Amino acid sequence: MTKNITIFVLLIVFIAVFILAVFWGAVNMDFTQLSDTDLDILTYSRLPRVLLAGLVGASLSLSGVLFQYVMKNPLADSFTTGASASSAMGAVLAILFGLGFLIPVFALIGGVIGLTIVYKVSSVNGKVQPITMLLAGIVVSTFASSVISLMKYIADDSVASIIFWLMGGFQDASMQQVGVLTTVLIIAWLAIRKNYLSLDIICFDDSTAMASGVDVHPLRKKIFFIAALLTAICVGYAGIIGFVGLIIPHMVRLFKFVIASELVPISMLFGAIFMILNDLLARVILTDGQELSVGILTSAIGGAFFLYLLMKRKKELYYFD
């Protein structure tokens, strides 16, 4: 299937999933005769939530693709780079100090601090070393996780809030968050779009890439910053939602979309669909209006599906051989 047909098919699936997610929820509605309460629920709860889920799915998938490019490593994502854990550390600090309304700000600050450390450690004379960056990311991630554990230990009565928040979810979605993330995602995508060819070229060794006219190190810095920013905002709005940034790009690659001009848009679209479906399940899988954390589902469903694909099509995953 060509890129354009795939994108067209995915767009139709996206619209179908979006409509399904808006129509189906904890409260049953008669869409031929919406009451005032139904309209309120749609406007203030369901629609912002579905939109934010789609945007976070697209953002995390994009950040996963970018981290894998910048580190030249198939295991790179917001976890291995320390972006998720350091953002979460900031957010948990906000919860611990009773500053819940500042969670996105704290997450962003935490993410920036964590990634600055990773960047400083891994750059020599302004040149980013991918392997060192990965190692530094794992160290920062481990450190941030231990700080989170310490805060959970101290928190006592608020530990449940921290644990639930860390599992991820879109309960607190608002149109304001949708607006911010849409703006950031569009800017990020436009900034990446003109570098598609360069992204493919930096998969080779640095000398080859530079000989091909790619300014390798500034490009790495740029995509690293964009991926980190996207991750920090997503963590601030929705908590830690695992696995999406790692598996979505790989799933897309398994369908033979391996060059950046295909991989980036298809991953974003697929990520959005995947996340909206997971959030829908989290909202309706339990009875009596109870909710499940989205992070549990993304890891379970995504992991199982990815494992299935790996077993069925492992010979076709040749890209990083």
Place this chain on the structure above:
Amino acid sequence: MRIYKNIIIKSILLIGTLCSFSSIGQAYERIVILYAPVSEIVKQLVGEKVVVGVTRTDLVFKKVYKVGSHLRPNLELIKAIRPDLIIAGSKRAYPEKMESRFSADFFRYDPTSIEDIFKQIRQLGDLLQVQPKSEQIITQLKNKLKQVQPLPDQPKVVYEISERPLRVAGKPSIMTAIIEYAGGLNMIDTNKKHVVISTEIVVDINPDFYIYQDGPMNKNPRPPIERSYFKPLRSKIILVDQYLFSRPGLNVIDAIVKLNQIFKEQL
């Protein structure tokens, strides 16, 4: 002469010791309390002298050993102070298998209703051999409950435990007991203490009163009306103190009376 002097001194000491025991008048001398809501009850039953250890959030017994938190008690510290009775909370916070680690007697205080509170005060009174005192406390509480006035209608209520994620009080919780004794009806019928619930459901229920608590479980919560998903909520909003409403101790009766007054004034 010296022998007689010693005998007299020792006799005086022995009598003194016996007198001090008789003044306490119960079976236990070294009680460790691992669940703060029960502390006020124990204090009223037997005073302060026999309690040797409490958790760090306990505000009733301030001058005794702190033995960790109710979720993570320090077993070594508890052992060191040689309790003869341990009073703990729910099985989640203090599993049954922990009981066997100590030679001390064990009492579990985990009420989910007002009747449970009375029943457990009576059981504690029996255990500590201060039955008249426990009956007196129960009578006082029941008299206080008589201040609750009937309401013209039964208001629909939702009680928020925490804002992030939105968790509300389910059916088997002390908050439901408080709401119902105060004349209201908890609209969350799920058979769990705390329920992570959809914001849509709360808007759809449209309760007469939306109660949210401030305290360690919900630090500095935003007023519901400031949250985007609750913009359509038309309920009367009540902010309460977590310590008064979520701790199943003697305070619960004050919480009932207070909530009943609020219902009466605002209905």
